[in-house]
Amino acid sequence: LASKVSISVVLPTVSRVALCGGTHGNELSGVYLVRERLKRKVEEEEHISVVTVMSNPRAVQQCRRYTETDLNRCFTHATLSGPVTDKTPYEIVRSQELNTLLGPKGSPEAMDLVCDLHNTTANMGLCLIAYSDCDWISLHIYRYLQARENNHHRDSSFWMHFLIRVELPIEIGPQAHGVVRSNILSTMQEGVQQMLEWVRLFNSGTPFEGGKVDVYTMVKNVDYPRDFETRGITAAIHPQLQDRDFCLLRPNDPVFQTFSGETLKYTGTEPLYPFFINECAYYEKGIALSLARQRSVFKSGD
Amino acid sequence: LASKVSISVVLPTVSRVALCGGTHGNELSGVYLVRERLKRKVEEEEHISVVTVMSNPRAVQQCRRYTETDLNRCFTHATLSGPVTDKTPYEIVRSQELNTLLGPKGSPEAMDLVCDLHNTTANMGLCLIAYSDCDWISLHIYRYLQARENNHHRDSSFWMHFLIRVELPIEIGPQAHGVVRSNILSTMQEGVQQMLEWVRLFNSGTPFEGGKVDVYTMVKNVDYPRDFETRGITAAIHPQLQDRDFCLLRPNDPVFQTFSGETLKYTGTEPLYPFFINECAYYEKGIALSLARQRSVFKSGD
Numbered sequence: 001l002a003s004k005v006s007i008s009v010v011l012p013t014v015s016r017v018a019l020c021g022g023t024h025g026n027e028l029s030g031v032y033l034v035r036e037r038l039k040r041k042v043e044e045e046e047h048i049s050v051v052t053v054m055s056n057p058r059a060v061q062q063c064r065r066y067t068e069t070d071l072n073r074c075f076t077h078a079t080l081s082g083p084v085t086d087k088t089p090y091e092i093v094r095s096q097e098l099n100t101l102l103g104p105k106g107s108p109e110a111m112d113l114v115c116d117l118h119n120t121t122a123n124m125g126l127c128l129i130a131y132s133d134c135d136w137i138s139l140h141i142y143r144y145l146q147a148r149e150n151n152h153h154r155d156s157s158f159w160m161h162f163l164i165r166v167e168l169p170i171e172i173g174p175q176a177h178g179v180v181r182s183n184i185l186s187t188m189q190e191g192v193q194q195m196l197e198w199v200r201l202f203n204s205g206t207p208f209e210g211g212k213v214d215v216y217t218m219v220k221n222v223d224y225p226r227d228f229e230t231r232g233i234t235a236a237i238h239p240q241l242q243d244r245d246f247c248l249l250r251p252n253d254p255v256f257q258t259f260s261g262e263t264l265k266y267t268g269t270e271p272l273y274p275f276f277i278n279e280c281a282y283y284e285k286g287i288a289l290s291l292a293r294q295r296s297v298f299k300s301g302d
Numbered sequence: 303l304a305s306k307v308s309i310s311v312v313l314p315t316v317s318r319v320a321l322c323g324g325t326h327g328n329e330l331s332g333v334y335l336v337r338e339r340l341k342r343k344v345e346e347e348e349h350i351s352v353v354t355v356m357s358n359p360r361a362v363q364q365c366r367r368y369t370e371t372d373l374n375r376c377f378t379h380a381t382l383s384g385p386v387t388d389k390t391p392y393e394i395v396r397s398q399e400l401n402t403l404l405g406p407k408g409s410p411e412a413m414d415l416v417c418d419l420h421n422t423t424a425n426m427g428l429c430l431i432a433y434s435d436c437d438w439i440s441l442h443i444y445r446y447l448q449a450r451e452n453n454h455h456r457d458s459s460f461w462m463h464f465l466i467r468v469e470l471p472i473e474i475g476p477q478a479h480g481v482v483r484s485n486i487l488s489t490m491q492e493g494v495q496q497m498l499e500w501v502r503l504f505n506s507g508t509p510f511e512g513g514k515v516d517v518y519t520m521v522k523n524v525d526y527p528r529d530f531e532t533r534g535i536t537a538a539i540h541p542q543l544q545d546r547d548f549c550l551l552r553p554n555d556p557v558f559q560t561f562s563g564e565t566l567k568y569t570g571t572e573p574l575y576p577f578f579i580n581e582c583a584y585y586e587k588g589i590a591l592s593l594a595r596q597r598s599v600f601k602s603g604d
Binding site: 032035036040063121174175176177178179180181182183185186232233236237238239242257259260278280281283284 | 480483535538586
């Protein structure tokens with residue numbers, strides 16, 4: 001018989017926070033949040049040092065995801081330590097600059113918390129993404145934001161999720177790329193304020209209670225059906241699945257509707273949770289949606 | 303005293319119809335509708351000759367609005383008759399090719415009806431746009447589609463409008479550029495089928511009753527508030543205006559919310575109808591929304 005074990009985790013102070021927007025130049029909530037902070041020269045939020053960064057200014061200027069290669073895929077040790085020549089893509093050069101500014105990755109000088117602000121065309125609400133379910137800081141922040149959200153917006157149709165995937169920290173949608181929507185920007189602004197508030201409370205020794213957190217762990221990506229020869233897509237997300245991110249997808253549920261009108265169903269045997277449904281930027285990556293398993297993590301208090 | 307005068311308009315047969323998609327390469331409903339027709343080699347729809355065209359294949363391949371210049375702004379007599387050199391932007395060369403294929407503009411060989419399929423990120427539903435309120439064919443088609451829509455989708459939240467502006471014929475939204483949504487694609491497919499159905503009935507001599515049609519006539523464009531020096535935008539569409547295309551905007555109604563949280567109100571004295579609210583591609587054109595006057599046109603029967 002398993003017995004419940006209480007784990008005590010010692011976490012260091014979060015003294016250096018980086019706030020990044022425009023990692024993808026056409027995801028405008030982060031772009032305008034960061035631009036506004038830079039304009040008002042906000043460098044300190046009640047004793048936390050916050051470094052505000054426009055990650056990919058060249059892509060922001062062109063209002064494109066990236067100019068030569070996806071910046072968000074450049075933060076590997078190989079790319080960060082590779083040689084730079086005249087022909088090196090701009091984003092690789094920029095990733096090395098950012099690594100110097102915010103890292104170096106894995107060093108003791110690195111930022112304690114990097115909050116990277118993204119938008120998605122998927123109906124994902126506010127979604128925090130972490131590397132693992134042992135990322136206690138992110139789990140605590142998530143719980144804090146969730147509690148605040150429940151208190152303040154009981155009637156709101158806006159919801160939050162916590163997702164484990166190797167990449168990105170905060171996604172918010174639905175918002176078309178290249179567009180800024182006030183409500184989405186306000187929600188992101190509030191989320192960032194609450195995150196910084198949590199960091200302040202945490203640093204000042206405020207105890208946070210432990211408890212259950214539902215997390216989603218990425219299982220796999222699903223591509224669009226494609227034409228064998230041209231590789232062009234031959235179907236769109238089915239209307240019954242569109243916008244239903246984080247709603248359980250069961251075997252035989254509709255997934256795609258082909259351009260000739262046929263319905264294609266989910267052939268998996270395990271019910272899973274879809275997310276990033278119909279994200280614009282993932283057409284080129286061969287991802288129509290991703291699937292996750294949900295489970296509960298019992299997070300200890302501090 | 304004005305007396306009601308019945309006008310009889312003689313309209314020639316609509317024997318040559320062109321169906322264009324991908325005029326903007328990232329507006330995917332038209333792209334996939336056209337691609338599917340080309341794949342199935344649909345060239346004749348019950349005795350109407352329909353020329354199906356992918357307007358800007360290079361922009362479609364890159365999933366961008368355009369590669370060098372906006373194709374939709376190239377169809378002026380000056381551009382269409384200008385010289386072509388090695389340095390001429392691709393879209394200008396392509397506009398001349400299209401003019402040869404579908405026109406020449408103003409000539410007796412020109413298509414009788416060019417249906418150009420577009421998407422918008424604005425919540426405009428299905429919107430037919432015509433050059434003037436004397437465009438009887440478009441007004442008839444609009445009435446026909448509207449009647450069909452009322453019969454078939456009484457519960458649908460989808461709605462239609464008829465807009466007079468110098469440009470484009472069919473817009474449908476909201477849909478993020480670079481994304482295809484099944485429901486939007488299906489609505490466009492149905493709209494196109496009904497338009498062709500109307501053409502068939504019209505050509506075979508079916509009489510259509512006259513009556514009142516509400517049309518919107520463009521009055522002016524409104525730009526975002528901008529930073530005097532950088533020209534960057536300093537506000538987004540106000541949450542109370544976002545998605546309320548074709549809902550009356552009255553003096554003192556909120557229009558923008560600045561990034562620092564201030565509300566900016568409509569300072570005009572005439573209530574007007576907003577449309578193209580927060581259209582992605584119009585940020586670069588300096589258009590946050592357009593304003594129209596609504597009025598009724600009494601369309602005669604044939």
